[in-house]
Amino acid sequence: MSQLIVKPESSPNEEGVVIDVTPQSAGWQYVGFQVVKLSEGQMLRRETGDQEICLVLLSGKADVSTAQEQWLGIGERMSVFERKAPYSVYVPSGDSYEVRALTQVELAVCAAPGRGSHPARLIAPQQVGAETRGYGNIERYIHNILPEQEPADSLLVVEVLTPNGHWSSYPPHKHDRDALPEESLLEETYYFRVQPEQGFAIQRVYTDDRSLDETLIVQDGQTVLVPRGYHPVSAPPGYDVYYLNVMAGPTRTWKFHNDPDHAWIMTPPKPAEA
Numbered sequence: 001m002s003q004l005i006v007k008p009e010s011s012p013n014e015e016g017v018v019i020d021v022t023p024q025s026a027g028w029q030y031v032g033f034q035v036v037k038l039s040e041g042q043m044l045r046r047e048t049g050d051q052e053i054c055l056v057l058l059s060g061k062a063d064v065s066t067a068q069e070q071w072l073g074i075g076e077r078m079s080v081f082e083r084k085a086p087y088s089v090y091v092p093s094g095d096s097y098e099v100r101a102l103t104q105v106e107l108a109v110c111a112a113p114g115r116g117s118h119p120a121r122l123i124a125p126q127q128v129g130a131e132t133r134g135y136g137n138i139e140r141y142i143h144n145i146l147p148e149q150e151p152a153d154s155l156l157v158v159e160v161l162t163p164n165g166h167w168s169s170y171p172p173h174k175h176d177r178d179a180l181p182e183e184s185l186l187e188e189t190y191y192f193r194v195q196p197e198q199g200f201a202i203q204r205v206y207t208d209d210r211s212l213d214e215t216l217i218v219q220d221g222q223t224v225l226v227p228r229g230y231h232p233v234s235a236p237p238g239y240d241v242y243y244l245n246v247m248a249g250p251t252r253t254w255k256f257h258n259d260p261d262h263a264w265i266m267t268p269p270k271p272a273e274a
Contacts, residue, residue, distance in 0.1 A: 002214050004205060006223040012037050015044055016107075019223050021189055026225050030154060030248035031187045032111035033223065038062075038101035045098045052114030053091040054123075054146050054157050056244065058193075060105030064089045065098045066120040073102065076125065080106075080242045081195050083161065085128035085143045090152065092116050108191060110146075112154035112248035123150075133168075138265065140168040148253050156186070156247040156254055162201075162235040171262040172204070172230035178250055183257045186249040187227060192241065194220040199239030205231045230259050 008018040019035035032051065036044055038060075055064065061075035066089070074087040091097045093114030099107060129144035146157035162168040178185040192201055197220045206213040207229040218224055224231075235241035247254065258266070 002216055004214060004225045005216055005218065006225065008035065008221045016042060018221070019191070021223060021225065026187070026227070028187045028227055030112050031189055031246055033189045033191065033246050034109040034111075035191060035221075035223075036105075036107040036109060038099065038105040038107065040101055040103055043098060043100045044107070045096070047096045048091055048093050048114070050093050050113060051111045052093050052153050052155055053097065054110040054152070054155050055089040055091065055097065055099065056108040056110065056145060056157065056159075057087045058106040058108055058244070060107075061102040062105050062107075063100040063102065066091050067096050069120045069122075071122050074122065075102075075105070078103075080159070080193050081161070081240060083141065085125035085130060086145065086159070087125060088123040088128075088145050088157070089120065090118070090123060090146065091120050092118055093153070095120055108244055110155055110157050110246040112246075114153045117153050118151040134170065137165060138167050138170045139163070140166060152252065154248040154252055156252065157245065159242065159244045162233060162241040162243075164235050164239050164241075165237045166235050168233045168235070168241075170232045171265045172232040172259040173256040174207075174228070174230045174259075175247075175249075175254065175256045176228035177257075180251060180253070180255060182255065184249060184251055184253050184255040186247040186254065188231070188245055188247045190224040190226065190231075190233070191244040192218050192220065192222055192224070193243070195240045195242075196238075199236065201239075201241040201243075202234040202236070203231060205229050
């Protein structure tokens with residue numbers, strides 16, 4: 001299997017962790033990512049240390065508290081495929097958090113270096129920017145959970161639902177050069193869910209010089225590391241594909257560069273004349 005794919009553990013550890021990506025395990029500098037599965041009544045307690053955290057309730061309901069704040073009974077959707085934006089909680093560095101599951105919970109723990117610049121806050125569904133990108137079979141649905149317009153030190157967090165038979169992260173784009181204002185350097189993880197679960201997604205990760213050139217078959221519950229290069233995604237016919245993106249780098253801005261061979265696809269076809 002490709003070293004870019006992180007498979008979930010067959011059973012959660014004592015904290016409920018099934019996916020664990022650290023800068024050390026990924027071979028990069030900024031992004032950390034975990035998926036935690038909690039049973040009803042189970043609790044997750046941690047200090048943030050020098051990391052800022054975005055807790056994304058992928059599914060289920062929970063009580064969440066930090067050193068200064070508390071939010072009870074948050075969470076609405078029971079599946080990432082419900083087309084509802086999630087509840088999330090931003091927790092700064094130098095803080096702590098506790099999650100108590102009120103139902104079975106699938107939780108994403110997104111991490112990146114923090115400076116303690118912003119207080120903990122709830123990100124409710126109505127605060128999440130929803131948009132449709134693309135056209136035809138590159139149309140997909142976006143929830144901007146923690147975009148660059150909202151306060152954070154390093155983290156960028158977004159989720160995407162790609163209907164079956166469609167492509168996303170398309171045309172192929174990259175953000176692997178610290179060359180602002182044209183392009184920003186951002187490491188990125190993709191956490192995939194597929195419906196029905198026996199399906200798969202296809203993701204290509206490649207660079208201009210093809211020193212990295214992989215085509216990945218990604219199954220439900222797996223995570224893909226994107227250290228550099230272009231990284232388009234395909235949802236095969238019959239299988240809807242969800243993914244959660246976590247990005248961070250030296251500058252908190254998303255400036256990407258489309259593959260010039262495919263940039264023309266961004267121009268929608270003109271309607272036929274009557």
